[in-house]
Amino acid sequence: MFGSFTGLTNPTGSDWGERLLNTVASKTIRYLFTQSESVEVFVQCHPSSKLLQGSIDSFKMSGRGLVIRNDFRAEEVSFETDAVAIDFSGVLSGKLTLKQPTQAVAHVTLSEADINHAFKAELVKKRLVNLSLPDLTYISGGELVSFEAVQLQLLSNNRVQIWAKANLSNGELVPISLSATIMIERRRRLAFCNPKFEADMVPESQRDISQSLSIALAQILDRMVDLERFDLDGITMRLNRLETQGKQLIFSGYAQIDRIPASS
Secondary structure: OOOOOOOOOOOOOOOHHHHHHHHHHHHHHHHHOOEOOEEEEEEEOOOHHHHHHOEEOEEEEEEEEEEEOOOEEEEEEEEEEOOEEEOHHHHHOOOOOEOOOEEEEEEEEEEHHHHHHHOOOHHHHOOOOOEOOHHHHHHHOOOOEEEEEEEEEEOOOOEEEEEEEEEOOOOOEEEEEEEEEEEEEOOOEEEEEEEEEOHHHOOHHHHHHHHHHHHHHHHHHHHHOEHHHHOEOOEEEEEEEEEEEOOEEEEEEEEEEOOOOOOO
């Protein structure tokens, strides 16, 4: 299932306890993801004797090509905790158990390609097809509306360009073109703010209806992208900021880790 799976090499002088914990943690964390290209774990504990009491100075994880729920891929995910209390007896039997919840600084990087792949996922597509929202049926004359072939381009200054086709269920396809600013709302939701219709990409004969449908799509996306739908087992993400950098969208925040899921 996994392309590769590695643990970070411990620095000289690390004892068998840290190496064992790194191995167990790596094996456990991979079960959070449907697929991964690499996962690296480094546990630090000085003096090493504290590990026998279950006390760890820091825990770091860095992963690449991590897939959540089959369709949602992250280019990179990393988190780092401060001191953590674990059940060391469980480590000896191959299990990693927290004695109490902890928080970690977290960073997530999404690529433009992965974002566009997510628009093809069933969880997303079902929220964009056969829509009967009053604002949409008013525009379509009572017909159901579906948004298809959604494509997103990352721009500078946290802006995005979005293209799509609106199917009005009567055979008419209306091209959609808009730009918007993406922001974090309530530390959980991705908001599409200040949508602007981009008329140059739409035939003149369809610009009036395309403008209305473009703004409607922005409002639908604004209500749709909530990170709690993508929480990992036992781990909840909270975001502080985002930034577009070239073809990447970078989030930073923290992870509330209540428990480590059991591996099989």
